[in-house]
Amino acid sequence: MTEMAIEATGLTRSFGDLKAVDSLDLQIPKGCIYGFLGPNGSGKSTSIRLLTGLLNPDSGEINVLGLKLPAQAEALRRRIGYMTQKFPSMVISPWRKTCVSWRKSMACMAAMKNSVWPPSWSFTN
Numbered sequence: 001m002t003e004m005a006i007e008a009t010g011l012t013r014s015f016g017d018l019k020a021v022d023s024l025d026l027q028i029p030k031g032c033i034y035g036f037l038g039p040n041g042s043g044k045s046t047s048i049r050l051l052t053g054l055l056n057p058d059s060g061e062i063n064v065l066g067l068k069l070p071a072q073a074e075a076l077r078r079r080i081g082y083m084t085q086k087f088p089s090m091v092i093s094p095w096r097k098t099c100v101s102w103r104k105s106m107a108c109m110a111a112m113k114n115s116v117w118p119p120s121w122s123f124t125n
């Protein structure tokens with residue numbers, strides 16, 4: 001039987017009257033590269049936040065790497081990496097209008113995750 005990395009059943013999350021994710025079912029096997037494609041506002045980021053334990057669902061079951069969410073979200077966070085859509089430009093470089101490079105953004109996330117701060121490179125070049 002194929003082992004699943006991510007399993008979700010009936011995943012649902014609303015913000016006020018807006019249902020951002022509606023009864024999402026997912027089965028993603030281990031070793032698989034998987035992406036969400038869809039129009040702006042269709043719920044991709046909300047789904048990822050639910051599947052990484054950053055946001056709690058209103059209803060539904062989530063199991064990632066054998067851990068049940070949201071109960072085991074803290075344990076899951078130690079085993080996964082997640083880069084938000086807007087974080088790099090907003091937090092690293094609030095005084096610049098452009099994003100820093102992806103290499104620097106990745107290095108920044110790695111430095112924070114491993115509590116190595118500041119990173120060895122400069123923001124100014």
Ligand SMILES: Nc1ncnc2c1ncn2[C@@H]1O[C@H](COP(=O)(O)OP(=O)(O)OP(=O)(O)O)[C@@H](O)[C@H]1O
Binds near residue numbers: 015044047
């Ligand atoms: N924290 C929040 N509070 C209120 N509404 C939210 C919140 N997060 C997302 N939404 C709303 O939920 C819907 C889905 O948003 P989401 O960010 O998941 O979409 P997306 O598919 O990632 O869009 P994009 O392609 O623009 O990144 C949108 O209507 C959005 O405005």
Ligand SMILES: [Mg+2]
Binds near residue numbers: 044045046085
């Ligand atoms: Mg998004």
